[in-house]
Structures are given as C-alpha cells and as structure tokens.
Amino acid sequence: MLKKIKKFMQVKRLIIASLCIVFANSALAHNKDNQWTSIFDGKSLDGWTPKFAGYPLGENYKNTFRVQDGYLMTNYDQYKKFNFEFGHLFYKTPYSHYKLKSTYRFLEQQLPGYRNAWKNNGFMIHSQPPESMGLEQRFPTSIEVQLLGANQDTEARPTGNFCTPGCHVYMNNQLIEKHCIKSTSATYKGDQWVTVEIEVRGNQVIKHLINGEHVLEYNRPILDEKSQHLAKYYGGNEMKSGYIAIQAENSTIQFKSIELMVLAE
Numbered sequence: 001m002l003k004k005i006k007k008f009m010q011v012k013r014l015i016i017a018s019l020c021i022v023f024a025n026s027a028l029a030h031n032k033d034n035q036w037t038s039i040f041d042g043k044s045l046d047g048w049t050p051k052f053a054g055y056p057l058g059e060n061y062k063n064t065f066r067v068q069d070g071y072l073m074t075n076y077d078q079y080k081k082f083n084f085e086f087g088h089l090f091y092k093t094p095y096s097h098y099k100l101k102s103t104y105r106f107l108e109q110q111l112p113g114y115r116n117a118w119k120n121n122g123f124m125i126h127s128q129p130p131e132s133m134g135l136e137q138r139f140p141t142s143i144e145v146q147l148l149g150a151n152q153d154t155e156a157r158p159t160g161n162f163c164t165p166g167c168h169v170y171m172n173n174q175l176i177e178k179h180c181i182k183s184t185s186a187t188y189k190g191d192q193w194v195t196v197e198i199e200v201r202g203n204q205v206i207k208h209l210i211n212g213e214h215v216l217e218y219n220r221p222i223l224d225e226k227s228q229h230l231a232k233y234y235g236g237n238e239m240k241s242g243y244i245a246i247q248a249e250n251s252t253i254q255f256k257s258i259e260l261m262v263l264a265e
Contacts, residue, residue: 141166
C-alpha cells in the first residue's frame with residue numbers, strides 16, 4: 001500500500017511538473033504573439049516603486065504618485081513649493097525588447113516655479129536599477145521619452161522627444177551628445193488625451209510614435225563618461241536593457257492606461 005501511495009505521489013508530481021512546463025510555454029507563446037498586457041491595474045501602484053531625490057527608495061514623497069479616479073497621476077496638492085524633489089516611479093521588471101504604450105494628458109500646473117518642468121513629464125527607458133541610485137540623485141541614468149503639453153497660446157511644442165541623462169545615442173550613424181532632441185510631432189494643447197508608443201529593440205533601434213505617427217528614431221544608447229560605474233549593470237557601456245520609470249518633475253499628469261508588449265529577441 002505504501003509503495004502504491006509513493007508511486008501515486010511521483011506520478012502526481014510529474015503531472016504537475018508537466019503542467020508547469022505547458023503553462024510556461026503558453027506564457028512564452030503569449031509573449032511571442034505580441035499581446036498587449038496592462039502594467040497599471042487602474043486601482044493601485046502595485047508593481048511600481050517610487051524614488052525621490054533626497055529620500056530613500058520606496059518613499060512616495062508627499063503622495064506625489066497616486067491612483068485617483070482610475071488614473072495613475074502625479075499630484076502636487078500636498079506641496080507648498082517645489083524644491084527639486086524629482087521623482088521616478090519604477091516598474092518592477094527590466095526589459096530589453098518590447099513596446100510600451102500609454103494614453104496621457106496634462107492638467108493645469110499646481111505649483112509655481114521651475115519653468116523648465118511646465119507640462120513636462122516622461123517615461124524613462126533602459127534605466128539603471130532603482131536601488132543603484134544615490135540618495136540625492138535627481139534622475140536615473142536612462143533615456144527619457146519626454147512628454148510635453150501646451151496651452152492655447154503656446155507656440156510649437158512637440159511631444160515624444162528624447163533626453164539623455166547619463167548617456168548618449170546615435171542618429172543616422174552620428175553620435176548625439178546634445179541632451180535633448182525634439183521629435184516631429186504636432187503640438188497638443190489643453191487637456192486633450194495623447195497616446196505615446198515606444199518601440200525598443202535592445203540597442204538596435206528605438207522608435208517613438210505619437211497618436212500612431214512615427215516622430216523619432218535612434219539607436220545604440222551608451223553610457224556617457226560620468227556613468228561608466230554603471231557598466232556592471234548593463235554588461236558593458238552599451239545600454240541594451242533596463243527598467244521603465246515614470247517621471248515626476250513638477251507637472252500634473254494623468255495616465256489613463258499603460259500597456260506593455262514583450263517582443264522576441
């Protein structure tokens with residue numbers, strides 16, 4: 001009887017192991033089928049970790065990042081003024097080949113001062129690990145997919161630009177050391193919803209699309225001379241993968257959705 005029980009348990013473990021393999025292969029197939037998956041549940045910040053300049057990892061300073069009315073947003077209603085407490089909200093998993101898509105809008109500015117950040121936000125891609133940031137560090141080494149808004153009287157102000165804190169990129173086989181490069185997008189005024197899509201294929205190519213229109217493309221992101229100490233996280237000076245983060249830079253923004261599609265390498 002004992003032998004039969006042992007044999008039954010062995011068979012049961014084999015069946016469970018086989019099912020695990022099936023589910024794992026199914027998950028891989030799901031990724032290869034290019035399916036969008038939401039990484040924001042519309043209810044909470046589960047899966048996301050904040051890091052603010054001057055504060056330890058995990059402290060959501062003044063409840064800046066929050067979910068309100070179903071939107072993930074940056075909100076400054078608990079601030080009296082902005083003292084350069086730049087924040088970033090990191091997603092839990094690093095990626096190398098993927099598409100990231102989000103629909104967002106800017107609301108009216110809540111705080112005076114720091115004019116450079118007026119209706120200014122962004123997604124940081126290929127970011128250094130959040131735990132590797134210094135306590136006072138304002139921006140992670142990463143590529144910022146910069147999102148900009150405008151008012152009715154604002155002149156041309158494209159969105160979907162890129163900025164390069166701690167790195168450089170190549171465009172048309174030329175090294176770009178300029179900090180920010182503008183896209184060819186239209187200017188979106190007021191509180192209208194805009195959809196940004198970012199296609200990332202390691203260090204081979206990175207594309208920005210705004211409302212479905214291709215507005216910017218570059219490749220070969222590399223650490224700059226001040227960020228060489230981070231090479232251990234990237235496996236060298238080339239930035240082939242990294243974390244995704246949302247910026248908090250003094251502007252009020254709402255994200256209606258944030259979706260990810262993992263691509264085959």
